[in-house]
Amino acid sequence: MSIIDKLSSGVSEAGNTISQKAKGISEQTKLSSEISKNKARREECIHKLGEACYQAHKAGEELAAAELFHEIELVDGILDKLTESLCQLKGIVICETCGTEVMKGNAFCPSCGTQVRQPSVIRCPKCSMELPGGSRFCVYCGAKTEE
DSSP states (O other): OOHHHHHHHHHHHHHHHHHHHHHHHHHHHHHHHHHHHHHHHHHHHHHHHHHHHHHHHHHTOOOOOHHHHHHHHHHHHHHHHHHHHHHHHHTEEEOTTTOOEEETTOSBOTTTOOBOOOOOEEEOTTTOOEEETTOSBOTTTOOBOOO
């Protein structure tokens, strides 16, 4: 292989790496935006619940809040999934004790010393990016993962 071919190959690989990093940053931004929207939605539901509770108490009535409870639980589920995806992209896990972001691979939280549970991961067979265990498709290149 000539020096020009080696340089060309190196430049091509570097371009692919930069492209994948840019996609990752873009995806992180989108996920962060969705998390913010859903946190605002949750706060709105909590506010409505508080207002409904107060009004029912004031009127001496029973509070019928099943719909609000259901919506809050739905938003909490969405937030959990979005946060999990964002952590995966950032290469971190969240300490279950204190909430500190811990780099993936660290065995213990640097803030509180709690042992950190690491998520299962797989690698994309096409682009080699890390994906959450159980992923059926790569979020970076769209390739089907091995089951």
